[in-house]
Amino acid sequence: MYLVTRDQMQALDNHTIHALFVPGIVLMDHAGKAVADKVMEDSPHRVVICAGKGNNGGDGWIAARWCHQYGAEVEVVTVVPPEQLNHDAATAAKTAVAAGVPWRVYSPGDELPDADVYVDALLGTGTDRPLQGALQSLAAALNDSGRPIVAVDIPTGVNPNTGEVTGDAVRAYRTVCLAAQKLGTAISPGCHYAGKVEVVDIGIPVASLVEKSGKSHDMARLITHSMVRELLPKRLNESNKGTYGRLAVAVGAMQGASVLAGMGAARVGAGLIALMATDRLQVSTPPEFVVQVRPDGWTEPAAARALVMGPGLGANAEAWRQVLEQFKGPVVLDADGLQLIGSLDKSRHSTVVTPHPKECARMLGWSTDEVQAHRLEAARQLAVKTGAIVVLKGFHSLVVSPDGRVHVNPTGDSSLATAGTGDVLAGMVGGMMAQSLDPYAAACAAVWLHGRAGEMAGEQLTSASTMASDIVDFISRAIRSIST
Numbered sequence: 242m243y244l245v246t247r248d249q250m251q252a253l254d255n256h257t258i259h260a261l262f263v264p265g266i267v268l269m270d271h272a273g274k275a276v277a278d279k280v281m282e283d284s285p286h287r288v289v290i291c292a293g294k295g296n297n298g299g300d301g302w303i304a305a306r307w308c309h310q311y312g313a314e315v316e317v318v319t320v321v322p323p324e325q326l327n328h329d330a331a332t333a334a335k336t337a338v339a340a341g342v343p344w345r346v347y348s349p350g351d352e353l354p355d356a357d358v359y360v361d362a363l364l365g366t367g368t369d370r371p372l373q374g375a376l377q378s379l380a381a382a383l384n385d386s387g388r389p390i391v392a393v394d395i396p397t398g399v400n401p402n403t404g405e406v407t408g409d410a411v412r413a414y415r416t417v418c419l420a421a422q423k424l425g426t427a428i429s430p431g432c433h434y435a436g437k438v439e440v441v442d443i444g445i446p447v448a449s450l451v452e453k454s455g456k457s458h459d460m461a462r463l464i465t466h467s468m469v470r471e472l473l474p475k476r477l478n479e480s481n482k483g484t485y486g487r488l489a490v491a492v493g494a495m496q497g498a499s500v501l502a503g504m505g506a507a508r509v510g511a512g513l514i515a516l517m518a519t520d521r522l523q524v525s526t527p528p529e530f531v532v533q534v535r536p537d538g539w540t541e542p543a544a545a546r547a548l549v550m551g552p553g554l555g556a557n558a559e560a561w562r563q564v565l566e567q568f569k570g571p572v573v574l575d576a577d578g579l580q581l582i583g584s585l586d587k588s589r590h591s592t593v594v595t596p597h598p599k600e601c602a603r604m605l606g607w608s609t610d611e612v613q614a615h616r617l618e619a620a621r622q623l624a625v626k627t628g629a630i631v632v633l634k635g636f637h638s639l640v641v642s643p644d645g646r647v648h649v650n651p652t653g654d655s656s657l658a659t660a661g662t663g664d665v666l667a668g669m670v671g672g673m674m675a676q677s678l679d680p681y682a683a684a685c686a687a688v689w690l691h692g693r694a695g696e697m698a699g700e701q702l703t704s705a706s707t708m709a710s711d712i713v714d715f716i717s718r719a720i721r722s723i724s725t
């Protein structure tokens with residue numbers, strides 16, 4: 242599913258209006274009605290719609306007219322009087338006023354009229370700077386109301402392109418995205434402000450326009466279960482373990498981490514897991530794993546289709562540099578292995594790095610807070626810097642490639658906030674690559690399944706009780722949940 246930026250949405254709007262001859266006010270009427278329909282699902286008695294000066298405000302005025310027609314008590318709180326609105330927004334307000342919708346102009350510090358539900362139609366994709374004055378005051382009043390807020394297109398104050406929030410922003414429980422989901426509602430922190438996101442059809446044929454434009458590769462996307470279902474390697478009756486590939490996992494000081502990575506790989510279907518150890522294993526391993534111990538250390542990689550290096554490697558990561566340099570297949574670098582990224586040829590395009598925000602910060606020379614405030618930019622910069630596909634972990638993990646592709650993962654919750662889950666994820670990516678999945682696709686599929694397995698484990702065991710090995714156990718259920 243496409244996630245659109247401001248410019249991409251404007252191009253789609255313009256094409257629909259000028260090349261497909263659908264008037265802007267018709268799109269706005271569809272938008273406003275769709276918002277009203279969503280608002281009325283909860284049968285509110287009184288609805289207050291906060292409207293800005295642009296087209297997002299226009300959507301609000303139309304929603305007000307429809308809610309009024311549906312029998313709700315409605316009032317519009319506007320930052321500018323209707324006569325100061327332009328173009329379609331002016332028409333929208335005119336129709337609402339003519340229908341008898343009451344309105345008032347808001348000044349900073351004014352009290353917000355009481356409502357069962359508020360609609361945030363202050364700013365949409367036009368948002369281009371932090372909130373000030375009446376908008377800032379209104380956003381604060383909305384948030385302080387304690388009542389549910391439905392945002393139109395994007396919560397006011399959230400950057401539509403990045404999800405960044407610099408200053409105040411409206412905290413909606415539900416966001417009605419018009420025609421396509423805005424990228425900023427998918428990425429943290431913006432996704433926390435958006436709440437539940439629903440996309441409504443307003444008459445802009447997004448998918449076909451994007452495909453016809455030949456620019457679909459430029460668009461960010463949400464990873465969906467149908468996408469993962471398509472990507473999952475097919476299991477053939479006429480096959481053997483070699484068909485599904487051999488994955489090598491480097492074993493360091495914390496051996497359990499490598500075992501968790503191996504188990505993640507095995508559960509996504511890798512044919513054989515080979516652990517490259519330097520000491521006898523002190524932790525139990527599944528009997529299916531091949532454990533090779535070289536007490537003098539590894540100087541060349543084990544024969545394998547893909548390699549995972551990093552989970553549990555510990556302080557001695559440097560000892561693995563030569564092995565990494567000599568390995569020609571796709572590699573996953575995680576945790577302590579991330580410091581070895583410089584050993585890999587930047588032009589390989591077959592390396593996946595899976596940093597958490599703190600590791601990403603270290604690699605970029607940023608603070609962790611900076612990474613979390615600018616997650617998309619951080620992931621993009623790291624991908625360019627390293628030449629690797631970056632999986633930036635955290636709520637709504639990002640998958641970003643050096644050539645600019647972006648996928649946002651919607652699965653996963655606090656069940657994953659426990660030691661070892663990152664090791665499982667690194668193994669899952671490696672396990673997919675061992676089955677010859679392209680590294681970018683492997684990262685997308687693994688991150689989605691990992692999140693889904695976490696959610697399912699949490700549902701059954703509670704999020705507090707879920708451990709990394711439980712995530713391993715639930716991978717098969719996550720796969721089953723998307724299999725037909």
Ligand SMILES: NC(=O)C1=CN([C@@H]2O[C@H](COP(=O)(O)OP(=O)(O)OC[C@H]3O[C@@H](n4cnc5c(N)ncnc54)[C@H](O)[C@@H]3O)[C@@H](O)[C@H]2O)[C@@H](O)CC1
Pocket residue numbers: 254265268269272293294295296297298299300363364365366367368369370371372373376393394395419443
């Ligand atoms: N024909 C179209 O283009 C359609 C647009 N639609 C709606 O239109 C929205 C975009 O409308 P606009 O481009 O008019 O933009 P907005 O309504 O989001 O913003 C209006 C103007 O506010 C200003 N602004 C931005 N940030 C500000 C800030 N922090 N403080 C004060 N002013 C600020 C900008 O100059 C911007 O142009 C979409 O999000 C969607 O809701 C829909 O009605 C569907 C059709």
Ligand SMILES: [K+]
Pocket residue numbers: 297361362363364365392393394395396397
């Ligand atoms: K809005």
